[in-house]
Amino acid sequence: MLETMDVEASFPPARDFTMARESTNSVMCRLTDPDGTTLGTQMYLPESAGPKELNQMVNKLLNNDEKLPYAFYISDQELVVHLGSYLEKNKVSVEKVLTIVYQPQAVFRIRPVTRCSSTIAGHNEAVLSVAFSPDGQQLASGSGDTTVRLWDLNTQTPLFTCKGHKNWVLSIAWSPDGKHLVSGSKAGELICWDTQTGKQLGNPLAGHKKWITGISWEPVHLSAPCRRFVSASKDGDARIWDATLRKCVICLSGHTLAITCVKWGGDGVIYTGSQDCTIKVWETSQGKLIRELKGHGHWVNSLALSTEYVLRTGAFDHTNKHFSSPEEMKKVALERYNKMRVLLLRDWFLDQMISQ
Template identity: 40%
Template sequence: MATLLPPKGKKQKREEQNPTPFEIPEKFPLVNVQFQASDGSHELPSLLVPGNSSARQLDILLNQLLGSPEDPVPYTFALKHDDDTVEIPDNLYTTVFHSGLMKTEDNLTLLYTPQAVFRVRAITRCAASMNGHDGTIISAQFSPSSSSRLVTGSGDCTARLWDCDTQTPISTLKGHHNWVSCISWAPDASVIATGSMDNTIRLWEPKKGASLGDALRRHTKPIMALCWQPLHLSPDSGPYLLASGSKDNTIRVWNTKLRTLVYTLSGHTAPITCVKWGGQNWIYSSSYDKTIRIWDAKDGKCLHILKGHAARVNHLSLSTEHVLRSGAYDHTDFKPKNFREERDKAKERYDICVKQSGERLVSASDDLQLMLWDPYKTTKPVAKMHGHQKVVNYASFSPDGRHIATASFDSSVRLWDAKTGKFLATLRGHVASVYQCAWSTDSRLLVSSSQDTTLKVWDIRTKKLKFDLPGHLDQVFAVDWSPDGQRVASGGADKAVRIWTH
């Protein structure tokens, strides 16, 4: 029978466990534990372990049992209890026995889930404050391939392309005649699209910010959302299809190579708020009309209408969104030799992500609730998630598909289980409306932006505030964490773009 490693020293023990108001017994009865993979793919025989084992010790033991002690994989653990799961953040004693959840004579089933093998360091300081915009910054997005390129959109009718390495502007993207309301990088980082309140979409090359022709003009009202076709669905000529949602109640799909309109998706009866292009070639759109529509991107046919919200739907997020956005690029600093290799890598990453968590959808609404959907199985919500006291403005799946973070005007961020919709924790610290949040690539950290002029970094394991980041002089509307994990960018009403690093 496998055995646990010797107990850690006091100093190391303090680092691994949160301080508790009671002493964890040094000696505790052995308990019967069975490890199961959370996706049901693998199950290990039962064995006896000390009832005060820490999550770190369980991690070491599991790697020994799975035959990978030399190249260990980090795992998280959850107790399977009455058709529910309870996360074990620190140790078995605190979560299971001291709380009275189970007794030492009970058989414990522990579900294990692999974490990212790399670790993103928490951002702790402002590395640069970059000025240049003359209006409020309402959108910011890093390139999918590198944290050295950033685009921001502003109320001064321009977008700006920044070099984050030298902390200088590369180009001012001029051409719009009203607020730049949304921006989107192509998943291979070859094109930048900007949408504006002037009803047009413009395309730019990302090296020097040169304009790629005239504006795309068919919408009759402001552009509210942009989304590119996923990289792994693209033909050999590269990603060129772009979906745009507008206040004219339509979604339009464009061929950006030929600069032509492919088709218009009509059906919504009120302005569009968000558009997402899924990895199975479905397009998801949300609207003021309280519905979410699912379209077949092949022919533009409306496949499903998801109903349930009692007020306008503000935002959508897909569980595969991180890999769809970053395409072929990950922590390995992958450099493709050609587009086909890049597309194959993107397909491989997407398939792994779908195998782990499927492709689910979450919607955030003015009705103070969220809904979790599994569109490939049912048009009914998997879960209705209540708890926020005011409008839910933003929702985002973690890159590993295990958690959902939501931002609300009730000054809080909430965490939910992405499979069941179960409430996990309220992250309190902001003193005014929270506008957006962004995950680190390893899913261990979360950053949120607020009307209270601060950013806050949260530790997902402890569910607590890790760092408070003041610096902005006014409310912060936009925040993004670079796909390589190196930087966070933020912008808001003080017109300054701030870059944060560790």
């Protein structure tokens, strides 16, 4: 008779699990997988056996070289106590054969991040800004060495070193289609780069009187191909630019102090946060002020939209699909945004904003 299952060494060979019942402290059991296939033959198990002991037994019967974790179910109820407690609580007769379903569990462990997975070297001065590409395949970095670098995340190697700025690169932003990157510097100039070649597109965009504090592109579901983006500056203005025409098309003026952050929302408006303690909401066709949000007692340092992830990734998802045209990309991006919009409307908010 199997009297204890506290340690694996106490198990007899698998052929010996079929035994006559010699004590009232054991119960006849049948082990099956989720499909109903019986493991071994019916056997008497001690009422003191629980999930730990059953795990040992199943691994032994299956001849697993590497011990795997299993969960056990009786009548669709997970067994978390020893058999005796289950029988007593559920008033199960020991005269009947007890069917126990074993189910393998996922083998993974969650560990705290305690080490750096990789170090990508190349910049000669401090890295001041970083941004992932919408498809998650590349990383862009801006540095105090006045360069922008594009990196391949699969190989963790540099793709391009983009030179053109004359001062620190403070802010960078990918276009939602991943084809362009805009960088802003302490000198107040903006440069648009071709991410496929690393080449500068046209001359630097000038207009701001002080350094750039933020850049945000118009979402691809609103306009494809991606052409417009907005920049914010220490000079208190935000400017909407056309990347194709390479000129400022609208200047958003109204803040009394520096603009610290800017977001282009999925519903087509622009949000700016400022050291004047306000958040302003702008429409983007003529640059008119729609609303001014007051309440902060000090500078507004950052903004976040509830739809930010789907706006930033645009049409790209885990499938890594390639698009045949800007119109196809716009359609897919709109579908993704509308799905998110339905979820947010269900919870009574859309493009909800968090400011700090």
